[in-house]
Amino acid sequence: MGIVVQKYGGSSVADGEAIKRVARRIVEAKRDGNDVVVAVSAMGDSTDELLGLASQVSPLPPARELDMLLTAGERISMALVAMAISDLGFSARSFTGSQAGVITDSVHGKAKIIDVTPGRIQSAIDEGHIVIVAGFQGVSQDTKEITTLGRGGTDTTAVALAAALDADVCEIYTDVDGVFTADPRIVPTARKLDTVTYEEMLELAACGAKILHLRCVEYARRYDIPIHVRSSFSHLEGTIVRGSIDDQAHQESTMEAAIIAGVAHDRSEAKITVVGVPDKVGEAARIFTALADAQINLDMIVQNVSAAATNLTDISFTLPRSDGAVAMAALDALQDEVGFESLQYDETIGKVSLIGAGMRSHPGVTAKFFASIAEAGVNIGMISTSEIRISVVVSEIDVDAAVAATHTAFDLDADEVEAVVYGGTGR
């Protein structure tokens, strides 16, 4: 008898009916002969409602208390899921992150899991219970304080439990049928991937595919846990995330397979250009040190060749739009010291990325990518590449056209529309 870990997000447990549907799904897995452990998120918008309450009493609540507050959300959903399972005649026990042994560091609001000690949930499994665990939360190793894991926390909880329990698979239930070659809302002929490697999934997640969070995929890769991304609204097989592009077996099996896993896009970034930076040693370092000190995560960075006549250069980079104001303020404060000419800020950009392990062994992918974008009449602003990814920055209004053109150029289109998006969020 194997252990299956399942994860249900907030939209899957949004109300009483949804919770009863999830309970039936969980009971099916138990009936199939598995031991079942489930990680759940807070119901629907309840986390936002708790944040709203917090903002009513304090404009800047202490992080410790915010974690105490937000963890009430999963406590509610996990107890309700356990009740609904019980109502179906099966025995379920819910556990908080702390009770489940999810040990984290002490960084409130974005704690990292450093260990899972699943003794208590293993005992509950051994006694025949279905185990429901609060996602997104843990307890700090040093101070025994309640922590939250930040964005994508429940996915990470599920994978961490799967690793600690040596589960057969971690099933991530969502409102789409799996991982697609592009966002089906932009490319109706996008195809569902049957399998995708950890590395490709990481690049897809980093480039805007919102289906799985980066941390969860990193965790799964580290512990070699297969992730099955599937719909909570259907019984179709979803997408299996497993295997490395460096595995001999994978390389052989993909010799005949698709070169490209998919086309991702991201409209959440902005672009800053520092114009007229003196082309001296150390100037760029001072700029990027200031941004790092302000806790800004940069994505793509481009430095143009210095114009020989002026000995000045331009430095451009992309960053999350939400960090835009802080980054501009940090750079403004640096102007006299560095002596650059001006700053430009552009929020009307989008990023389009082509991802596939096969591009390592197939020359010409880059050329074909750029050609397809050009044929769609779209101008490329910045370029960056990794071993299995090419990303370009374009105008925000050109994102859809660039994605569709690329998807077609690489023969990713299905013969008929197969994607069904069940929820409204595309998550």
Place this chain on the structure above:
Amino acid sequence: MGIVVQKYGGSSVADGEAIKRVARRIVEAKRDGNDVVVAVSAMGDSTDELLGLASQVSPLPPARELDMLLTAGERISMALVAMAISDLGFSARSFTGSQAGVITDSVHGKAKIIDVTPGRIQSAIDEGHIVIVAGFQGVSQDTKEITTLGRGGTDTTAVALAAALDADVCEIYTDVDGVFTADPRIVPTARKLDTVTYEEMLELAACGAKILHLRCVEYARRYDIPIHVRSSFSHLEGTIVRGSIDDQAHQESTMEAAIIAGVAHDRSEAKITVVGVPDKVGEAARIFTALADAQINLDMIVQNVSAAATNLTDISFTLPRSDGAVAMAALDALQDEVGFESLQYDETIGKVSLIGAGMRSHPGVTAKFFASIAEAGVNIGMISTSEIRISVVVSEIDVDAAVAATHTAFDLDADEVEAVVYGGTGR
């Protein structure tokens, strides 16, 4: 520097504004030089909302999961109170019942506190923090499961914390100014009591005065913790509950004091009469055993003298109306075995009680009580007494008249109206 424990109920933390007001009140106590520990209930109606969610997924949810669910309510309110205090520039730390060391037995839904191990909150106090503790909840000693304490749980949490921390006083904040000689909504001239003994407060609570719960007063008496019942809407001194009627000091100080502490009433009971019970040894025992097996808590019990001609007797008792249907079913099932004639059920009753330590040493109280009720034209249905209490059952519609007449007869009326009820519940 002394320790003050404060308790705020659900109506005191019903929304953001209320929480901010409570935070200011807590900070005042800290500014006055006290170490402050606060027990809070869940916000307003949030417990009912959680129960509503539970009923959507299961008609009879497991008690363990119900406790897990309901404890989310205090988790939310305590974090928000801590945030609001922080916003005033003071440092606050919230703790769940489990974190605060509130150790209980394993009876989910109505657990009893069996120990408090306040190491963690004592450390927080020593570090200068204001401590906020989730009321109504604890963790079971044997199984480490989350438990709730049932009705009045947060009052009991506060008193238990006060005892464990050797606090100077336990302040119970409510929406009235203190304990009154009668319900001010019935008797506008009711007077606030400056002090009342534990025993009198116990009788008042048992007889329908809803201001403090029985368990909390019992706990305070056992550990000799003074309770200060006061309003969260004013800075008036409230009522101090302390001292025993058996203390020499108390007896001396009350030689000149009021004989009567107050008049309580209760409209939550029903009366059952078992008509025509064979007057044989063991018949009454069988009836009351059946009721005990059905978990019915009886209050007053009266057995009429057997009518010699028939050798039959009637047995009447009062019980909570909410237990009425269960009790009648249990008795119905017993009819053939015991051979009684019939059952009568009456929900239109009320209980009026006169309470006062002084009645022990002042003969004539009972006669004066009955005379005052008779003069008000009210018929007495049942009578029961304790050392410091006389209770009568009357028609529900006569309760107000009986209370008012008794209050006047014992000279309890104030010269002017001094009671202000701030909330709508009279709690």
